[in-house]
Amino acid sequence: MKPTLAAGVAATRQITVDRDRTIDFMGEAARVYATPMLVRDIEMTCRELLLAHLDPGEDSVGTRIELDHTAATLLGMKVKIEAKIAEVKGRAVTFEVSASDGLDSICRCRHGRFVVDLKQTEARLKAKAEKAKAL
Numbered sequence: 001m002k003p004t005l006a007a008g009v010a011a012t013r014q015i016t017v018d019r020d021r022t023i024d025f026m027g028e029a030a031r032v033y034a035t036p037m038l039v040r041d042i043e044m045t046c047r048e049l050l051l052a053h054l055d056p057g058e059d060s061v062g063t064r065i066e067l068d069h070t071a072a073t074l075l076g077m078k079v080k081i082e083a084k085i086a087e088v089k090g091r092a093v094t095f096e097v098s099a100s101d102g103l104d105s106i107c108r109c110r111h112g113r114f115v116v117d118l119k120q121t122e123a124r125l126k127a128k129a130e131k132a133k134a135l
Contacts, residue, residue: 032075042067060093081097
């Protein structure tokens with residue numbers, strides 16, 4: 001991890017709510033931004049912010065998300081996701097995140113990520129896969 005990884009570092013990402021990001025279970029007239037897709041977009045925003053402050057061979061995984069999805073966003077609307085590092089404790093990084101669609105604030109979120117070494121993670125997952133074969 002680089003010394004630039006610190007509380008206060010922030011990033012903004014803009015996405016457009018496309019069809020794949022919407023719910024489909026209430027019919028075409030109610031195609032709105034699906035909460036699981038909002039979570040994914042938040043995770044990717046935070047990961048991309050982190051990557052700029054990590055060393056080669058490092059990445060991050062999500063460990064926790066607390067989300068209030070407070071307003072519906074229609075298909076085709078643009079969403080601005082703002083992520084700020086609130087705390088860095090060793091390899092654990094906590095973000096404060098908000099998002100808006102130009103009309104409403106659509107969420108408040110606290111998201112935790114953990115910085116991992118890719119080679120160590122691959123080795124750990126390979127060992128787990130071997131154990132799973134025995135089940």
